[in-house]
Amino acid sequence: xxxxxxxxxxxxxxxxxxxxxxxxxxxxxxxxxxxxxxxxxxxxxxxxxxxxxxxxxxxxxxxxxxxxxxxxxxxxxxxxxxxxxxxxxxxxxxxxxxxxxxxxxxxxxxxxxxxxxxxxxxxxxxxxxxxxxxxxxxxxxxxxxxxxxxxxxxxxxxxxxxxxxxxxxxxxxxxxxxxxxxxxxxxxxxxxxxxxxxxxxxxxxxxxxxxxxxxxxxxxxxxxxxxxxxxxxxxxxxxxxxxxxxxxxxxxxxxxxxxxxxxxxxxxxxxxxxxxxxxxxxxxxxxxxxxxxxxxxxxxxxxxxxxxxxxxxxxxxxxxxxxxxxxxxxxxxxxxxxxxxxxxxxxxxxxxxxxxxxxxxxxxxxxxxxxxxxxxxxxxxxxxxxxxxxxxxxxxxxxxxxxxxxxxxxxxxxxxxxxxxxxxxxxxxxxxxxxxxxxxxxxxxxxxxxxxxxxxxxxxxxxxxxxxxxxxxxxxxxxxxxx
Amino acid sequence: xxxxxxxxxxxxxxxxxxxxxxxxxxxxxxxxxxxxxxxxxxxxxxxxxxxxxxxxxxxxxxxxxxxxxxxxxxxxxxxxxxxxxxxxxxxxxxxxxxxxxxxxxxxxxxxxxxxxxxxxxxxxxxxxxxxxxxxxxxxxxxxxxxxxxxxxxxxxxxxxxxxxxxxxxxxxxxxxxxxxxxxxxxxxxxxxxxxxxxxxxxxxxxxxxxxxxxxxxxxxxxxxxxxxxxxxxxxxxxxxxxxxxxxxxxxxxxxxxxxxxxxxxxxxxxxxxxxxxxxxxxxxxxxxxxxxxxxxxxxxxxxxxxxxxxxxxxxxxxxxxxxxxxxxxxxxxxxxxxxxxxxxxxxxxxxxxxxxxxxxxxxxxxxxxxxxxxxxxxxxxxxxxxxxxxxxxxxxxxxxxxxxxxxxxxxxxxxxxxxxxxxxxxxxxxxxxxxxxxxxxxxxxxxxxxxxxxxxxxxxxxxxxxxxxxxxxxxxxxxxxxx
Numbered sequence: 001x002x003x004x005x006x007x008x009x010x011x012x013x014x015x016x017x018x019x020x021x022x023x024x025x026x027x028x029x030x031x032x033x034x035x036x037x038x039x040x041x042x043x044x045x046x047x048x049x050x051x052x053x054x055x056x057x058x059x060x061x062x063x064x065x066x067x068x069x070x071x072x073x074x075x076x077x078x079x080x081x082x083x084x085x086x087x088x089x090x091x092x093x094x095x096x097x098x099x100x101x102x103x104x105x106x107x108x109x110x111x112x113x114x115x116x117x118x119x120x121x122x123x124x125x126x127x128x129x130x131x132x133x134x135x136x137x138x139x140x141x142x143x144x145x146x147x148x149x150x151x152x153x154x155x156x157x158x159x160x161x162x163x164x165x166x167x168x169x170x171x172x173x174x175x176x177x178x179x180x181x182x183x184x185x186x187x188x189x190x191x192x193x194x195x196x197x198x199x200x201x202x203x204x205x206x207x208x209x210x211x212x213x214x215x216x217x218x219x220x221x222x223x224x225x226x227x228x229x230x231x232x233x234x235x236x237x238x239x240x241x242x243x244x245x246x247x248x249x250x251x252x253x254x255x256x257x258x259x260x261x262x263x264x265x266x267x268x269x270x271x272x273x274x275x276x277x278x279x280x281x282x283x284x285x286x287x288x289x290x291x292x293x294x295x296x297x298x299x300x301x302x303x304x305x306x307x308x309x310x311x312x313x314x315x316x317x318x319x320x321x322x323x324x325x326x327x328x329x330x331x332x333x334x335x336x337x338x339x340x341x342x343x344x345x346x347x348x349x350x351x352x353x354x355x356x357x358x359x360x361x362x363x364x365x366x367x368x369x370x371x372x373x374x375x376x377x378x379x380x381x382x383x384x385x386x387x388x389x390x391x392x393x394x395x396x397x398x399x400x401x402x403x404x405x406x407x408x409x410x411x412x413x414x415x416x417x418x419x420x421x422x423x424x425x426x427x428x429x430x431x432x433x434x435x436x437x438x439x440x441x442x443x444x445x446x447x448x449x450x451x452x453x454x455x456x457x458x459x460x461x462x463x464x465x466x467x468x469x470x471x472x473x474x475x476x477x478x479x480x481x482x483x
Numbered sequence: 484x485x486x487x488x489x490x491x492x493x494x495x496x497x498x499x500x501x502x503x504x505x506x507x508x509x510x511x512x513x514x515x516x517x518x519x520x521x522x523x524x525x526x527x528x529x530x531x532x533x534x535x536x537x538x539x540x541x542x543x544x545x546x547x548x549x550x551x552x553x554x555x556x557x558x559x560x561x562x563x564x565x566x567x568x569x570x571x572x573x574x575x576x577x578x579x580x581x582x583x584x585x586x587x588x589x590x591x592x593x594x595x596x597x598x599x600x601x602x603x604x605x606x607x608x609x610x611x612x613x614x615x616x617x618x619x620x621x622x623x624x625x626x627x628x629x630x631x632x633x634x635x636x637x638x639x640x641x642x643x644x645x646x647x648x649x650x651x652x653x654x655x656x657x658x659x660x661x662x663x664x665x666x667x668x669x670x671x672x673x674x675x676x677x678x679x680x681x682x683x684x685x686x687x688x689x690x691x692x693x694x695x696x697x698x699x700x701x702x703x704x705x706x707x708x709x710x711x712x713x714x715x716x717x718x719x720x721x722x723x724x725x726x727x728x729x730x731x732x733x734x735x736x737x738x739x740x741x742x743x744x745x746x747x748x749x750x751x752x753x754x755x756x757x758x759x760x761x762x763x764x765x766x767x768x769x770x771x772x773x774x775x776x777x778x779x780x781x782x783x784x785x786x787x788x789x790x791x792x793x794x795x796x797x798x799x800x801x802x803x804x805x806x807x808x809x810x811x812x813x814x815x816x817x818x819x820x821x822x823x824x825x826x827x828x829x830x831x832x833x834x835x836x837x838x839x840x841x842x843x844x845x846x847x848x849x850x851x852x853x854x855x856x857x858x859x860x861x862x863x864x865x866x867x868x869x870x871x872x873x874x875x876x877x878x879x880x881x882x883x884x885x886x887x888x889x890x891x892x893x894x895x896x897x898x899x900x901x902x903x904x905x906x907x908x909x910x911x912x913x914x915x916x917x918x919x920x921x922x923x924x925x926x927x928x929x930x931x932x933x934x935x936x937x938x939x940x941x942x943x944x945x946x947x948x949x950x951x952x953x954x955x956x957x958x959x960x961x962x963x964x965x966x
Contacts (some may be wrong), residue, residue: 038565039558039606047553047623072533075525076644077581077596078629081523087755098560099585100597102577103632103643112522114559114583114597124521134818140530145559145628149586160586279744335617387785 013347015282020226021025027276028155031285031348041150041160045269048348051293053163053272057128057143059195059290060165063187069139069167074121076144078113082120086245089119092212096148098160114147115473117167119213119238119264122168123246129169130250130260132384137180138170156273157230157420157483163231164268170248174239177261183238184265185218188233196271197399198222198278199290199407200232201478203455208439211264215239221454221478224277229454233273235265272482278403285349286371288399289392294329295354296321297345301338304358313361317384324385326392345478346371351395352388372399411478417468420479424449430480432457434473436466449477497650498765503709511638512830514768519901524633524643528752531831534776536646536755540626542678543648543750544612546670552622552650557604559627560595565603569728572602575695579631581643597630602696602721602747605651606729613743615734620663621653639756640713640966647751653731653743657722660744663949664720667748668701671716680771681705681761682890683715684913684961686938691922694747695946698722704937704961707760710911712963713936715757718748729745739909756966761886766830769854771882772875777812779804779851779871780828780834783822787841793870796844800837800867807868809875829854834872834878855882894961897910900951903962907932915940919949934962 013030028034045053061071077100084090087138091115100112115121117308125226126138143165150160167184181475185202192198200220210217214236222230231301242248243259279286289295298321300306300314314330320327329350331341339356345353366384368377373393379387414420420431427481432452445468446452455478462473485869496513497505511517516532544554560583567573576599583595598604609621615960626648633643650667654660668685675681676817683703693700699720705715724733728744735741762769772778776945781804783789785798797813812833814824821838838850848955849867855878862870893912897903903914914934929935938961945956 035608035611036559037604039604040561042558042560044558044608045556050555051553053556070534071532071537072530073528073536075520075522075527077522077525079522096589098583098595100581101584102582102594104580112581119519121522125518125527138564147559163556194662228508298620339703383561437910 003010013089013282013284014387016225016280023280023282024273024277025155027116027280027284027347033272033276033285034155037107037154039160041153042153043159045163048293049272052287052291055291055293056196056271056275057302059164059192060187061143063191063315064141064165064167066189067183069141070167072140073144074118074125074142076115078115078118080111080113082124083113085120086151086242088241089213089245093117093148094400096150098147098231116146116148117145117264117266118144118146118166119168120246123242123248123262126168126170126260126262127247128250130248132251133172133253133387136172136250136260137172137176139167139180140169141165141167154273154283154483156269156276162269164266164375166264166266168310169241169263171262172250172252172260177237177239177263181216181218181235181263181265184263185220185235188235188265188267191267191401192220192222192232192271192274193288195288196275196278197396197403198232198271198274199400199404201455201457203457203478204236205455206439206442206453208442209453210347211236213238213406215241215242219455221430221480222274223410224274225280225406226277226344226411227464227481228273228483229430229478230270230277230483231454232271233265233267236263238262238264240456250279263403270347279399280349280382283343286373287349287351287465289396290350292349292351293327294350295326295356295392297337297350298328298330298343298354298356299341300330300332301355301357304361306358309361310356310358312383314356317366317381320381320385321354321388324386326385350447351392354384370395372402414467414479415464420445420451421449421466424451424481426448428455428481430478432476432478433467434462434464434472435475435477436469437474438469438471441468445479448480452482454478454480454482484774495636496592496765496767499708499763499817503865505822506763506765507756507760508638510763510767510830512783516755516768517638517946519636522643524636526636526638526642528646532755535758535774536752536813538752538774538776539679540648542665543670543674544626546652546674547648550651550666550670552624555623555625556627557601557608557625557727561598561601561604562910563594565607565738566596568603568838569696569725570623572696572728573726576600579633581630581632587959591709597633599629600749601625601629601649602651602725603729606725606731609651609653609743609745610730610732613731613733616655616736619653619743620657620659622650622663623652624648624650637756637966639752639759641791645752647749649747649749652746653726654745655733655735655741655743657744660720660746664699664701664718664746664748667746668703668716668718670806671703671718671748671750675703675705675752675757676883678759678771678773679761680879680886681715681754681757682883682887684890684938684940686961688717688938689920689922689925689936689960691925692936694719695768696721696724698724702938704913704963705761705966706893706913706963707757708762708763708889710964711966712894712913712961712964713753713755713757713760713869714937716748717748719746721745721747741948759960762882763832766826767830769882770832770834772834773788775832775834776810777833778809778875779811779837780824780833781811781813781837781839782821782828783813783815784838784840787844789841790842793839793841796864797839800839800849800864803864804868804871806836807872809868809871834875837867837871853878897962898947898950903928903934903950907934907964911964913961915959915961916950917945917947918958919952919954920957921952921954924952928962933964935965937961937963937965
């Protein structure tokens with residue numbers, strides 16, 4: 001994997017403090033997570049980045065299945081007339097749609113949208129499949145690619161094509177749809193915190209920020225280490241809007257015809273960007289063990305009886321760790337020094353490094369080095385699998401807790417606009433404030449500070465007037481500058 | 484899952500012998516593997532069909548990774564100029580390409596092809612990544628969707644969009660590329676036979692049938708139960724064609740600049756169609772245990788103390804089987820009779836059914852019924868996990884062996900064209916014959932009998948003249964009418 005490193009790659013990583021944006025791009029490219037492609041707006045996810053995505057995807061997929069959903073696959077193309085059925089929906093997405101107009105050398109009778117999201121095509125199938133209350137709830141998820149035209153490209157964060165999952169469910173009652181919307185918001189929160197080590201706040205979007213066609217949009221919002229927010233997943237209660245537009249009707253237990261209630265929820269390859277920006281440091285990536293492509297990299301030290309003793313011992317160690325169910329990589333490449341390899345694998349974020357040299361072979365031990373704290377431990381070979389597992393658990397927990405401390409430290413209660421402006425032009429972060437709910441003022445604040453309302457906190461009651469208008473507050477809102 | 488069955492679905496399956504094509508469509512729809520979509524040429528893969536695909540995909544993915552490949556992801560779109568770089572390649576694919584011409588409301592400067600296959604985009608990246616012999620071999624696989632415009636739609640077998648994996652590798656020598664091409668052909672053969680229970684023959688394509696841009700195309704060919712062949716996977720040795728077109732060059736160990744040698748290989752959702760047509764019978768699907776969404780379905784019999792005794796015993800059995808690592812579904816739906824459920828799950832191909840009624844509860848036993856042979860076994864509850872595992876192994880083996888017998892019985896050595904025509908207008912099958920290698924005659928035979936050369940058998944020497952031309956034979960060929 002590390003073989004494909006080119007001389008024209010960045011050779012040093014820009015320090016985070018110097019230029020966060022360049023630091024991010026450097027890390028993504030140098031760690032070989034992704035690369036630019038010859039297609040405008042589109043990137044290539046390289047094997048190391050894709051392995052990270054596969055691990056994340058499998059963990060989220062297990063959570064989605066554990067809550068009773070099954071996966072399915074719907075067409076990539078959506079006929080224009082179908083996309084237009086839900087008025088708000090098409091208005092929201094039309095400016096970003098890629099249109100197929102020709103098949104082979106023939107012009108199509110009707111243009112096909114490359115799906116920007118699949119409500120339209122999926123709801124049109126649900127109207128066929130749902131007839132009776134017995135057909136509900138319908139709990140389906142899809143993993144796939146979607147396309148939303150972008151003028152600016154940022155690795156993982158903003159690309160014309162991206163990978164994601166989109167859940168689409170239909171229910172017999174409004175209550176069930178609301179329960180589902182919140183359940184999946186909870187699944188996202190658990191996945192981000194427990195698997196990716198990314199703490200989040202959850203809340204509801206304002207009318208201005210909600211999904212095109214939804215009654216209510218909920219979101220999980222994370223705070224990146226440059227003080228900007230990243231929306232890491234959304235869960236929409238679509239009410240009966242799509243059921244009415246696409247005619248999803250069923251006969252209820254009283255033989256009455258009803259429209260179904262539907263939800264949709266999605267999480268994308270953006271989370272990989274969030275992972276980089278939450279945990280990375282000036283030496284590169286730091287990966288939470290649960291999703292790291294390798295848990296442990298073994299670096300044999302070329303000294304003493306290398307071929308006869310050190311390398312065979314390193315191979316035994318590799319086998320021992322693999323048998324214990326760990327993902328392990330033995331870096332026995334001849335053309336690089338151990339020091340170069342240490343830097344390389346630190347930069348690529350592998351949680352644990354095992355060093356083994358002639359003296360270690362003699363003492364039947366290895367040195368385990370943590371990526372997050374750089375702590376070193378000498379461990380007898382036989383104890384390595386257990387010791388590694390314990391360290392990995394500790395790294396996973398401690399990465400979340402470090403990130404949570406950062407988020408809490410950078411969540412600022414704000415009572416007036418002067419303070420708001422001051423924080424926004426300084427360290428930024430989550431700004432927590434009482435809010436009157438006026439959409440025009442929301443736009444005004446954004447124009448002046450580039451902060452938007454990330455979410456309203458439905459469980460908190462405002463205890464004073466709006467920080468901006470001085471009018472009575474209806475909500476407690478979290479503001480931030482967003483990715 | 485079985486909840487979304489509609490009244491407008493087929494209620495009976497057309498017998499295989501009456502109309503194979505209708506039988507196939509009936510089974511796919513009634514078993515809820517797939518459904519028609521509002522997009523011409525595209526189908527929807529329903530949850531039960533997708534679960535089958537996921538299981539197959541994961542097994543093939545593990546084999547691809549075990550042979551040293553890693554997954555990555557490349558853009559869906561290919562700029563027209565890039566697709567045109569390899570002349571034969573674009574000529575082969577241009578008639579099937581879907582073209583994106585607009586992004587939002589803007590016309591694009593250059594049209595983008597929705598990938599029909601990814602050689603062009605992947606090779607353009609390889610030319611960046613490959614500089615030195617140290618960068619080789621480059622062993623990458625991609626799972627994704629591709630689009631090839633189709634006028635006719637057949638579930639899984641022929642759809643405009645389909646899902647697949649495509650491997651793309653680059654090597655330092657011609658020998659290594661050839662070794663890789665054959666290795667992946669072997670991976671496909673093992674996957675089809677061991678995991679899907681589909682026996683295949685492997686061989687090389689004629690010039691007429693090979694991949695556009697390849698030096699040599701190898702294929703795995705299976706025989707469906709209607710005597711038609713299905714190409715289930717292909718592995719291409721691309722020689723230096725793509726390396727030259729896309730400038731994939733490297734410095735070898737002697738500091739000389741060389742073009743790389745490349746391969747590509749793919750397998751698609753077609754294999755699900757092959758699975759249906761290889762194993763299905765007049766009662767519906769028969770699924771090999773390794774890929775079946777459920778290994779066992781439990782049907783509790785509503786009699787005696789149902790709520791207090793039978794249902795709890797069924798739930799215990801479910802838990803017992805799940806803990807043993809089996810995929811299990813307890814069908815405790817109130818609205819259907821046990822007899823209806825037996826038919827339903829037979830039709831959906833579940834390898835084992837466990838029946839449990841009041842008498843079974845009393846005797847601490849269950850009845851296991853095999854889908855393939857319908858054999859019944861009474862098994863004490865405590866022994867069920869072991870007994871089920873043994874039966875599932877046996878079903879897996881016996882399905883392959885039944886299919887292999889069919890393939891062998893229907894592989895006909897043919898010495899003259901009269902016999903050839905007779906078999907082709909009768910039972911069909913694989914027709915094995917000595918072949919002179921004349922491309923014009925290959926076309927002639929196809930026009931007259933609709934049989935094509937599925938592959939040449941590289942390891943067999945012809946022992947007589949060409950069955951058709953009487954000229955000296957160069958190959959032993961397998962002819963068949965293909966899907």
